[in-house]
Amino acid sequence: MEYVLLLLAAILTDNFVFTKFMGIEQSFVSSEKASTALKGGGVVTAVSLVGGGLAYLLYRFVLSPLEISFLTLPVGVLLTTAVVAGLEAAAAKNSALEEMLRAQFPMLTTNAVILGAVFLAIQQDLGIGAAFLLFLGAGIGYTLAALAFSSIRERLCHCTPPAAFAGIPIMITAAALAVMAFSGFAGLHFL
Amino acid sequence: MLLKTKLKSSDKLSALQMLALCPALAVTTTLSRSLAISGALLVSLTLSAVLVSVLRKRISVKLRVPVYLLLSSFSVTMVYLIMRAVFPASVMALGIYLPVLAVSCVMIMRLETFSACNTPGPAALDGLITGAEFSVIMLGCGFIRELLGTGRLFADPFGQGGLKIFPAAPVSFLAQPAGALLLIGAGMAVFQYIQIRSEKKAAAELETV
Numbered sequence: 001m002e003y004v005l006l007l008l009a010a011i012l013t014d015n016f017v018f019t020k021f022m023g024i025e026q027s028f029v030s031s032e033k034a035s036t037a038l039k040g041g042g043v044v045t046a047v048s049l050v051g052g053g054l055a056y057l058l059y060r061f062v063l064s065p066l067e068i069s070f071l072t073l074p075v076g077v078l079l080t081t082a083v084v085a086g087l088e089a090a091a092a093k094n095s096a097l098e099e100m101l102r103a104q105f106p107m108l109t110t111n112a113v114i115l116g117a118v119f120l121a122i123q124q125d126l127g128i129g130a131a132f133l134l135f136l137g138a139g140i141g142y143t144l145a146a147l148a149f150s151s152i153r154e155r156l157c158h159c160t161p162p163a164a165f166a167g168i169p170i171m172i173t174a175a176a177l178a179v180m181a182f183s184g185f186a187g188l189h190f191l
Numbered sequence: 192m193l194l195k196t197k198l199k200s201s202d203k204l205s206a207l208q209m210l211a212l213c214p215a216l217a218v219t220t221t222l223s224r225s226l227a228i229s230g231a232l233l234v235s236l237t238l239s240a241v242l243v244s245v246l247r248k249r250i251s252v253k254l255r256v257p258v259y260l261l262l263s264s265f266s267v268t269m270v271y272l273i274m275r276a277v278f279p280a281s282v283m284a285l286g287i288y289l290p291v292l293a294v295s296c297v298m299i300m301r302l303e304t305f306s307a308c309n310t311p312g313p314a315a316l317d318g319l320i321t322g323a324e325f326s327v328i329m330l331g332c333g334f335i336r337e338l339l340g341t342g343r344l345f346a347d348p349f350g351q352g353g354l355k356i357f358p359a360a361p362v363s364f365l366a367q368p369a370g371a372l373l374l375i376g377a378g379m380a381v382f383q384y385i386q387i388r389s390e391k392k393a394a395a396e397l398e399t400v
Contacts, residue, residue, distance in 0.1 A: 018368070019216050019217075019368055020214065020217050020287075020288075020368075021216055021217040021368065021372075022214045022217075022291060023214075025296055026216070039209050042266070042371060064362075070268060070271070070272055071268070072290075073264045073267060073268050073271070073290045073293055074261060074264045074265055076264075077260050077261060077264040077293060078257075081256075081257040081260060081261075087396070089397060093272050109256055109294070110294045110296050110297065110299050111294070112291045112294055112296070115290065115291055115293075115294055116214075116287055116291050119287040119291065120287050121285075123286060135242065146369060154219075163383075163384075163387055164315065164380045164381070164383045164384035164387065165376075165380045165383070166383070167383070168379060169376050169377075169379040169380040169383060170376070170380075171376075172372055172376035173372075173373060173376035173377070173380075175372055175376075176274055176369045176370075176372035176373040176376055177369075178368040179368055179372055180367075180369040183367060183368070183369060188367060
């Protein structure tokens with residue numbers, strides 16, 4: 001039960017995109033349509049689970065016992081880029097998959113959700129299982145945010161805001177309203 | 192000379208760059224926190240710009256983004272260790288946002304577009320100027336959010352103490368994450384409005400001539 005609550009908290013109340021603004025630029029840029037948002041979210045979830053999971057395991061069993069935990073950041077960056085490169089190589093063999101994912105790859109390595117989740121797990125000193133659930137929740141939360149932003153962008157295509165607000169300002173303002181709506185989940189108190 | 196052209200081009204902060212700032216925006220609830228995060232961004236951006244431009248001929252084109260990420264993560268780690276020694280409270284307050292600076296889009300964008308094809312001198316200058324631009328935005332955001340969101344000024348990074356300006360928080364919503372986004376959206380709209388007006392003025396002057 002506790003684990004279910006942890007997962008729900010990572011998705012809803014402590015959503016990385018909405019409450020910490022991590023990966024907000026990626027979820028904005030890569031969410032032209034609901035389908036691209038879903039694909040991007042799936043890839044981020046996969047990288048977060050594998051890359052983030054590896055980084056956390058390395059921190060728990062190598063870096064922390066050796067007292068060189070300040071190296072977590074370079075190690076985490078290396079591992080996530082390695083996982084992204086591996087995914088890219090795996091996708092290269094399947095042309096349909098490659099085409100589907102090509103747009104997502106440049107944004108993946110600079111996605112703060114993955115590293116943010118690793119550092120949050122370290123900060124809260126989570127166990128291995130709980131940490132993996134946090135990484136899963138971070139990925140699902142990112143997908144949710146990207147989906148929300150894709151719908152917002154579709155709606156914004158059909159409206160004409162004042163000239164001063166045209167373009168990015170109205171998008172940011174709309175995102176702020178979405179964030180405000182999402183903060184309603186804060187009343188749930190899972191943990 | 193370079194400074195002048197740089198300052199001119201930076202008049203139009205691109206929209207994408209504003210978005211790239213977002214993770215750091217979440218911590219700008221008070222002035223002192225904004226100061227800590229913008230200082231960290233300024234120093235680590237300059238440091239990694241110099242590192243990239245020194246190594247620019249040795250970085251292979253195919254592996255450039257991982258190398259940039261690695262160099263920026265090393266410079267952020269250096270800044271983190273120094274800050275932990277000198278300002279332990281601000282590092283505690285910044286928490287997970289400080290390490291995440293290493294993968295911020297601002298960093299990678301500047302490294303890829305400028306440092307990778309320039310000598311260390313201009314690269315350092317570019318890092319300093321970009322860092323300063325973002326610092327100004329973040330400090331402004333921190334100032335408004337602290338003043339209107341909490342009604343106080345100059346509190347320490349944990350939000351304790353400080354000067355009481357208003358008896359109660361006038362717009363407590365601004366202290367929440369959504370407030371930062373709304374503030375930035377409104378700020379950009381004002382910016383765009385001024386730009387449109389100056390363009391209109393220039394066009395009108397052309398017509399009268």
